[in-house]
Amino acid sequence: MYLTDRAPARPRITLPPGNGMTTTYDRAGNFLRVTCRGFWPMDYAVAHLSDFEVVLHQARRMSRPSRTLVDLREAGVLDPAVADYTHATITAMYRPPERAAILVASTLARLQMRRGLNPATHAVFTTLDEAMRWLDGPIA
Numbered sequence: 001m002y003l004t005d006r007a008p009a010r011p012r013i014t015l016p017p018g019n020g021m022t023t024t025y026d027r028a029g030n031f032l033r034v035t036c037r038g039f040w041p042m043d044y045a046v047a048h049l050s051d052f053e054v055v056l057h058q059a060r061r062m063s064r065p066s067r068t069l070v071d072l073r074e075a076g077v078l079d080p081a082v083a084d085y086t087h088a089t090i091t092a093m094y095r096p097p098e099r100a101a102i103l104v105a106s107t108l109a110r111l112q113m114r115r116g117l118n119p120a121t122h123a124v125f126t127t128l129d130e131a132m133r134w135l136d137g138p139i140a
Contacts, residue, residue, distance in 0.1 A: 023055055031135075035074075088116075102117075
């Protein structure tokens, strides 16, 4: 398993314990998992998403489409600029047949996150089982 928790390499940004984003990459399954907790500032989001994109490009070199689970259940309500940047960046990174399932804590968060997502590459769920079924399901 490859782990990137380089939060990040340009200058290191220190967050209070329990805050931030961690990405793991299982090469054998071509599966990425992003876990987000608490709050983070714009410079942290920019750096982490830049590092994440490197891992996503590695996944594209595999013989099958990548699958990503983004777990936001423990993320706080972010500054609107950080939330907009994160949403727009993640939306732009993916192309079919890649898939990213976004796991949120509530139905309201699900409705908010779905706006502007490409349904061919992204879906939002409130349960891990639903998200994994979609990620493992047939690609249209």
